[in-house]
Amino acid sequence: MTDYKFENINIAFGSDVIYKDFSIEFEKNKITTILGRSGCGKTTLLNYIMKDILKYEDLSCVFQEESLVEWLTVRENIDIILRNKKISKAEKEEIILKNLKLVNLNGYENYYPAKLSGGMKQRVNIARAVSYSSDLLFMDEPFKSIDIINKAEIIKKLKIEIKKRSQTTIMVSHDLDEAIDFSDNIICISGGIEKK
Incomplete structure (x- = not known):
C-alpha cells in the first residue's frame, strides 16, 4: 500500500528548473532508494520531501555532511536526541550502546569526534538516527565514507533493524x-x- 505520495513537485533555483510537475511515491514500511548520478537533484528532492512530511509527521535523518558536536563524546552526541524521550537513564544507555554496536563502534562511546575518522563519524550519525524512534528514516548518502567491510556489515544489520x-x-x-x-x-x- 502506498502511503506517501508527492505530486506536481516544482523546484527551481533562479532560472534553473530542477523539477517540473514531478511526482513520486513511497511504500509504507519499505526501504526505498532514490538512485541517480551525482548532481542530478537527489538531495534537493529528499529535502523537499522531508520538509513536507515534517508538517505532520516525526522523522529521523542521516545527512551527507558531518553533524556531530565536537565538544561532546559519542555517547553525548547520541543522547542529545534522546533528552526529550520519557525513558530512564538506564534505558537511554541501553539504546546508545545497542546502536553503537549496530554500526560496529562498541567501545567508542567515550571518544570525542576529533579522535574518529570520517567514516567512524558517519557511523555515529547513523547510530544517532536509529536511536531516535520515529516512523520515518531519511538518509542522504549515509554509507559513502564508510570502508567496504564495515559498510557491508552495517547495511546488513541496519536493514534487519x-x-x-x-x-x-x-x-x-x-x-x-x-x-x-x-x-x-x-x-x-x-x-x-x-x-526557464
Whole structure:
C-alpha cells in the first residue's frame, strides 16, 4: 500500500528548473532508494520531501555532511536526541550502546569526534538516527565514507533493524550495489537542469 505520495513537485533555483510537475511515491514500511548520478537533484528532492512530511509527521535523518558536536563524546552526541524521550537513564544507555554496536563502534562511546575518522563519524550519525524512534528514516548518502567491510556489515544489520521496526525508510544514493543490497524498492532519476 502506498502511503506517501508527492505530486506536481516544482523546484527551481533562479532560472534553473530542477523539477517540473514531478511526482513520486513511497511504500509504507519499505526501504526505498532514490538512485541517480551525482548532481542530478537527489538531495534537493529528499529535502523537499522531508520538509513536507515534517508538517505532520516525526522523522529521523542521516545527512551527507558531518553533524556531530565536537565538544561532546559519542555517547553525548547520541543522547542529545534522546533528552526529550520519557525513558530512564538506564534505558537511554541501553539504546546508545545497542546502536553503537549496530554500526560496529562498541567501545567508542567515550571518544570525542576529533579522535574518529570520517567514516567512524558517519557511523555515529547513523547510530544517532536509529536511536531516535520515529516512523520515518531519511538518509542522504549515509554509507559513502564508510570502508567496504564495515559498510557491508552495517547495511546488513541496519536493514534487519529497520525491518524489525517496520520503519519507512527513504535513502538517496548514487551507488547501485548499495541500493540493491539495502532496498526493497529503487527509484532511478536522471535529473538535469532546464532553463526557464
